[in-house]
Amino acid sequence: MTATDSEPQTSADVAGFRMHVVAESIRLFSEQGYDATTVDEVAGAAGTSRRTLFRMFHSKEDLIFVDHESLLAEVADLLAATDADPWRAVCAGAELVFAHYDKHRDLAVRRYAIVSQTPALRDRELVTTYRYQRLFEDFLRDRLPCAAPERIVGFAAAVTGVHNYVLRSMLRGEAGGGAEHLDVELRLLCDALIP
Incomplete structure (x- = not known):
């Protein structure tokens, strides 16, 4: 999913997408360090926008x-x-x-x-x-x-x-x-x- 794609619609889609974002964020945090990784980098790796990321997670800590x-x-x-x-x-x-x-x-x-x-x-x-x-x-x-x-x-x-x-x-x-x-x-x- 990219920032221009439609967002997940069903609860299963949302749950799967959330796990995908979490997995990508943890991968980046492991590679670069938590403090050194930006929300924009997580959004890019997950194939979504910063806005969608914050709508789903509210904060960087919530990704963890x-x-x-x-x-x-x-x-x-x-x-x-x-x-x-x-x-x-x-x-x-x-x-x-x-x-x-x-x-x-x-x-x-x-x-x-x-x-x-x-x-x-x-x-x-x-x-x-x-x-x-x-x-x-x-x-x-x-x-x-x-x-x-x-x-x-x-x-x-x-x-x-x-x-x-x-x-x-x-x-x-x-x-x-x-x-x-x-x-x-x-x-x-x-x-x-x-x-």
């Missing part, structure tokens, strides 16, 4: 973190629709996020390298991580109004922390960085912390 918005919505939908034990539902939400990154592992590995090298992106990642934790806390408070607040906060933080540790292990290619390991650790966490 775009899937978090949709993942947060998916996790919220999963939690809202569940009849399962709320504590275990939170674990299922963490596993949903992990599965997304496992499915797109090559892209996730390259993105992790960029984020690791860019202080502003590391800060944004911390904020994003807290948004998942807060979603888990809010869900548990809603479903378990009699549960101790510190137990809710502690559990949500522990699930988020374990998820992030195992995810980073996977992205670094370390042993123990797989979905099976995450499942085992979350089960142990449930056994230890669920009243």
